[in-house]
Amino acid sequence: MSAVPLLKVNDVSKFYGSRIGCRNVSFELYTGEVLAIVGESGSGKTTLLSCLSTRLMPTSGIVEYHMRDGQYRDLARMGEAERRFLMRTDWGFVHQNPADGLRMTVSAGANVGERLMGVGDRHYGNIRATAKDWLTRVEVDDDRIDDQPRAFSGGMRQRLQIARNLVTSPRLVFMDEPTGGLDVSVQARLLDLVRGLVHDLGLAAIIVTHDLAVARLLSHRMMVMKDGAVIEQGLTDRVLDDPREPYTQLLVSSILQV
Amino acid sequence: MATPLVVSEVAKSFTMHLRDGVRLPVVANVSFSVKAGECVVLGGPSGVGKSSILKMLYGNYGVDEGQILMEHDGRLVNLTTAEPRMVLEVRRTTLGYVSQFLRVVPRVSALDIVAEPLQARGVAAGEARERAAELLSKLNLPKELWALPPATFSGGEQQRVNIARGFITDHRILLLDEPTASLDAKNRAVVVEMIAEKKAEGTALVGIFHDEEVRDAVADRIIDVSEFSPRKQAA
Numbered sequence: 001m002s003a004v005p006l007l008k009v010n011d012v013s014k015f016y017g018s019r020i021g022c023r024n025v026s027f028e029l030y031t032g033e034v035l036a037i038v039g040e041s042g043s044g045k046t047t048l049l050s051c052l053s054t055r056l057m058p059t060s061g062i063v064e065y066h067m068r069d070g071q072y073r074d075l076a077r078m079g080e081a082e083r084r085f086l087m088r089t090d091w092g093f094v095h096q097n098p099a100d101g102l103r104m105t106v107s108a109g110a111n112v113g114e115r116l117m118g119v120g121d122r123h124y125g126n127i128r129a130t131a132k133d134w135l136t137r138v139e140v141d142d143d144r145i146d147d148q149p150r151a152f153s154g155g156m157r158q159r160l161q162i163a164r165n166l167v168t169s170p171r172l173v174f175m176d177e178p179t180g181g182l183d184v185s186v187q188a189r190l191l192d193l194v195r196g197l198v199h200d201l202g203l204a205a206i207i208v209t210h211d212l213a214v215a216r217l218l219s220h221r222m223m224v225m226k227d228g229a230v231i232e233q234g235l236t237d238r239v240l241d242d243p244r245e246p247y248t249q250l251l252v253s254s255i256l257q258v
Numbered sequence: 259m260a261t262p263l264v265v266s267e268v269a270k271s272f273t274m275h276l277r278d279g280v281r282l283p284v285v286a287n288v289s290f291s292v293k294a295g296e297c298v299v300l301g302g303p304s305g306v307g308k309s310s311i312l313k314m315l316y317g318n319y320g321v322d323e324g325q326i327l328m329e330h331d332g333r334l335v336n337l338t339t340a341e342p343r344m345v346l347e348v349r350r351t352t353l354g355y356v357s358q359f360l361r362v363v364p365r366v367s368a369l370d371i372v373a374e375p376l377q378a379r380g381v382a383a384g385e386a387r388e389r390a391a392e393l394l395s396k397l398n399l400p401k402e403l404w405a406l407p408p409a410t411f412s413g414g415e416q417q418r419v420n421i422a423r424g425f426i427t428d429h430r431i432l433l434l435d436e437p438t439a440s441l442d443a444k445n446r447a448v449v450v451e452m453i454a455e456k457k458a459e460g461t462a463l464v465g466i467f468h469d470e471e472v473r474d475a476v477a478d479r480i481i482d483v484s485e486f487s488p489r490k491q492a493a
Binding site: 015030033071125188189191192195217222235236237238241242245249250253 | 272273274275276313317318319320342343348363364365366430
């Protein structure tokens with residue numbers, strides 16, 4: 001077990017004017033851990049994810065990241081250039097809508113290769129070979145490497161987005177409803193893929209989802225949010241098998257059995 | 259250590275917030291310990307809290323009070339207060355569980371499901387699969403099923419996948435929730451033999467067995483869970 005957390009979140013709140021986005025969220029995330037943030041629409045999940053990934057500035061609170069040099073850095077005090085570099089190399093962000101995370105008018109290979117060039121790879125042959133390898137890993141036929149994602153199905157786009165994010169061996173990946181909007185058979189394939197990759201690469205991930213089955217399958221730990229606050233958290237199967245809070249009990253009892 | 263598992267004064271209740279906050283006491287004052295090489299069977303009628311106790315021991319039920327102490331990696335861990343990542347670490351190396359039903363992951367083959375706990379402990383994929391194959395053939399699971407995801411398997415076939423998965427590692431503590439419930443006589447005998455082997459290796463086992471024949475064959479001691487029933491204690 002790694003001794004020090006990769007991410008330290010201390011009392012983070014975000015207000016939109018007088019409205020609450022999220023409030024007083026604290027937790028620590030370790031390498032190899034997958035944390036699911038669940039809750040219904042408007043509960044503050046995505047706001048929290050945005051605050052953690054520096055897409056939004058928290059109104060108060062501190063988010064610290066354990067850099068590769070062994071130092072903790074307060075993300076809010078980081079320079080823009082440094083933050084962008086972190087986003088491009090050490091982190092991944094998988095959007096619900098692949099079009100938000102991909103460049104739709106360049107080829108699939110270039111979408112993957114661009115991140116590699118961001119970390120200084122310049123050899124065309126290597127970049128193309130790595131891109132091909134990653135397309136295969138996410139189960140996209142490698143003869144589609146020169147096609148634009150516009151010509152891909154929703155499931156393929158999402159897998160391409162995952163390849164683009166993972167190609168630089170990030171240490172932390174944020175995912176916002178990665179299976180939302182996909183039909184169930186495609187979802188199952190994607191979930192299995194993500195599960196395998198997270199396990200093989202040993203990365204840390206924070207996954208926002210409203211789907212408890214997704215949380216059960218992918219995550220080790222879970223936080224349940226309501227009205228901007230974390231109301232219950234713990235080991236994923238403990239929260240799902242023995243929910244304590246009224247709202248968590250409602251969520252769990254609302255799952256339809258097939 | 260000779261006693262890898264100690265349960266001390268554990269109590270558990272459920273509060274059903276969706277039913278006007280009705281509080282359902284499950285068990286109270288649960289205290290017992292299990293020695294290395296011993297198989298303790300939880301007995302008593304249905305609904306008395308046997309499965310709940312196993313789930314608390316595995317950490318997927320919380321407890322209201324008390325301690326569950328396990329010897330893990332040379333020290334004692336109290337599972338009731340351990341951080342999630344510690345609980346997962348204990349499950350990876352010390353604590354195994356054969357549940358009543360298999361939770362299937364789409365697209366993962368029976369062989370890989372069985373091999374996974376070994377791989378999680380750092381055993382190479384090839385070697386883990388070999389071990390998995392040995393166990394599955396010992397449990398008489400037809401070879402043509404090994405490469406298939408178990409979603410379409412019969413109850414007995416799924417259960418054998420589950421048993422193989424639970425028995426593949428050398429976890430010091432193993433929890434068994436009716437592992438023989440849907441097996442035929444021949445395979446029940448195989449499982450009884452496998453439990454005897456675990457005991458000989460010094461594993462501490464806690465199980466629920468409704469089948470009397472199996473229970474008599476494996477149990478060193480039977481704990482009557484109705485002794486822990488809060489209703490009985492109140493009376």
